[in-house]
Amino acid sequence: MENYVLELIDLRKTYPGGVKALNGLTIRVKPGEIYGLIGPNGAGKTTTLKIIAGLLKPDHGVVRICGKSPVKDRVEALKNISYVPENPLVFKNLTVTEFLKFVVGLRSMKWENVKDHVDYLLEGFNLTDKKNKLLIELSRGMIQKVLVTAALIVKPRLLVMDEPMAGMDPEAQYFFKQTVSDLVEKEGVTALISSHLLDMVEKFCTRVGIISKGKLVAEGRIDEIKKMAGREESLEKVFLEIVRG
Numbered sequence: 134m135e136n137y138v139l140e141l142i143d144l145r146k147t148y149p150g151g152v153k154a155l156n157g158l159t160i161r162v163k164p165g166e167i168y169g170l171i172g173p174n175g176a177g178k179t180t181t182l183k184i185i186a187g188l189l190k191p192d193h194g195v196v197r198i199c200g201k202s203p204v205k206d207r208v209e210a211l212k213n214i215s216y217v218p219e220n221p222l223v224f225k226n227l228t229v230t231e232f233l234k235f236v237v238g239l240r241s242m243k244w245e246n247v248k249d250h251v252d253y254l255l256e257g258f259n260l261t262d263k264k265n266k267l268l269i270e271l272s273r274g275m276i277q278k279v280l281v282t283a284a285l286i287v288k289p290r291l292l293v294m295d296e297p298m299a300g301m302d303p304e305a306q307y308f309f310k311q312t313v314s315d316l317v318e319k320e321g322v323t324a325l326i327s328s329h330l331l332d333m334v335e336k337f338c339t340r341v342g343i344i345s346k347g348k349l350v351a352e353g354r355i356d357e358i359k360k361m362a363g364r365e366e367s368l369e370k371v372f373l374e375i376v377r378g
């Protein structure tokens with residue numbers, strides 16, 4: 134049997150009011166992958182990631198994170214992940230450093246052991262001079278970089294990030310991709326990243342799944358997905374064709 138870091142099997146979710154957000158979604162992510170979940174607005178990406186993070190329960194289907202269910206075995210499952218939400222609700226009256234110390238404390242990690250890594254990430258994200266600023270004083274893009282920093286210092290088995298590059302400038306996007314790739318190559322981290330930015334996915338992810346109307350409509354390495362479409366075109370063209378059926 135293969136060891137997956139993440140298994141989602143036949144997930145279904147209907148919101149109160151009747152919107153079918155997930156309609157039989159199955160995804161399996163192997164160790165060392167950077168899996169890109171791409172799809173148009175409303176496809177079900179955020180719903181999927183919230184279910185993985187234990188914020189929503191599926192109506193049907195199985196979720197396993199390193200073999201554990203976030204529904205039945207919440208603590209054991211969720212200790213393996215870091216989650217960057219789509220709409221960050223952060224403690225805006227903490228400074229950047231206070232917030233990061235809080236996150237480190239939640240994970241029972243020692244600040245001294247991660248301090249150098251924090252400094253490295255804040256420097257890379259051009260936030261060194263914001264260390265002692267309140268989160269409320271930062272721009273949306275800066276807050277995004279702080280949240281990503283918090284997720285990365287934990288070095289989880291599985292990084293779950295919902296549109297993590299939203300609002301980041303190109304320099305920060307470059308640093309982000311570099312840093313995540315390093316963590317995956319050197320620290321045994323696996324990543325699941327949702328995005329609607331196709332060019333970022335094309336160069337960065339090792340495998341992608343295209344989700345549309347709550348279902349996976351194509352999956353594979355970028356070259357495989359292009360082959361499925363029968364020709365060597367940009368991922369954008371292939372994506373649009375697949376999503377339009």
Ligand SMILES: Nc1ncnc2c1ncn2[C@@H]1O[C@H](COP(=O)(O)OP(=O)(O)O)[C@@H](O)[C@H]1O
Binds near residue numbers: 149152173179
């Ligand atoms: N809290 C909610 N209540 C009702 N419908 C929702 C809620 N959240 C999302 N939806 C609907 O579920 C579908 C999937 O949404 P979402 O998972 O956010 O998609 P994506 O992240 O791919 O844009 C959309 O039709 C959206 O309008």
Ligand SMILES: [Mg+2]
Binds near residue numbers: 178179180219295
């Ligand atoms: Mg979303």
